[in-house]
Amino acid sequence: MNLLLAEVAQATQRLADAGVPSPRNDAEELAAFVHGVKRGELHSVKNSDFDARYWEVIARREQREPLQHITGRAFFRYLELQVGPGVFVPRPETESVVGWAIDAVRAMDVVEPRIVDLCTGSGAIALALAQEVPRSRVHAVELSEDALRWTRKNMEGSRVDLRQGDALDAFRDLDGQVDLVISNPPYIPLTEWEYVAPEARDYDPELALFSGEDGLDLIRGIERTAHRLLRPGGVVVIEHADTQGGQVPWIFTEERGWADAADHPDLNNRPRFATARRATP
The missing domain is CATH 1.10.8 (Helicase, Ruva Protein; domain 3)
Incomplete structure (x- = not known):
């Protein structure tokens, strides 16, 4: 045997x-x-x-130390990424978010689509988009220096424009020029701390997990950042918890300059991410 x-x-x-x-x-x-x-x-x-x-x-x-911390690697779509303490480990459910974004960009009548990834973490989303949409111009921002140690390793030799900074104030030089904004921000309510799986609660950085009492604080801020960055007709794609289905699209209202706000399911048919289009004046 x-x-x-x-x-x-x-x-x-x-x-x-x-x-x-x-x-x-x-x-x-x-x-x-x-x-x-x-x-x-x-x-x-x-x-x-x-x-x-x-x-x-x-x-x-x-x-309950994460598998990816032990092996030092995480797989995301067609990528193998380096991960460890200080950076959020990319999850399989985010792959469907990126898949939707790729389809949306490919459907645009744009030769070199410009994409911005807010709260990039390990760089998984930005690198996947750069790889699978070859003519895209991808920009990514991350606030945490601890996370950036891993992001820089993963993005070495890539064509992604990586910057350190606050997602809410990022890329002022790109205002009104972006075709797609995408983000997997922190969205866990502070009140849910004790229910979070040990692999996330004890090992992922808190900055990448929690966002206010209802978990939507940063998403509300990203709504304004996305509106600032996108051209008319540009699209925002933002991941959220399955328990927040129906709440996030209401952040992207017509009164705030959005159209076609909607939720989308993951592979388990649970609401996982919201999309909206910047309205044309």
Whole structure:
């Protein structure tokens, strides 16, 4: 019997008992990471090559340290990103937000669409857009110096214009010139702190998680920033919690210069992000 596969089975049970949401996946990912193989190649690891460090990383995951912090990498669409303490780990649900944005930009009659990513964090959104919309001009901003250490690593050699600053005051030089503004901002209500998964609450930076009593403080600010940056007809795409479905589109009202505000579901059919178009005067 393959020793590593037997150990993976034991590790899966340990992680399940610790409340890890995806115990089998994480046990296999960590086994592949420690042994330097792909998940589909675990059966090929010889018994004599079993590395006892596997149980060290399993113990860390049992304590709910994020899988991505242990491996130092996160996968997002077609990207492999470097992540660790100080930066928000990109989530799979954000991939559908980016997918909608890519379709929206491609549908625009613009040769070189200009895109702004507010609160870029690891740079996942900006880099995905730059990669999948090759002629786009992508700009990104991040406030946290701790997060920027990772952002700069990920964006090294890319064509993304990365700046440090406050999303609410960013890119004054681009006012009225942007085709799409996108953001995955902090949106968790402060009152929900105790209900947040330990991987996020204890390891993701608070600056990337919480935003006022109802979680919408920064989204309200981004609404004005997006209106300032977008050209007439330009589009804003903003992620929010599934429990905030129906609330965010009401921030982008006709009275404030918006049209076609709507919510959109994620792959689990839960409201996940809102979009709106800057109205034409």
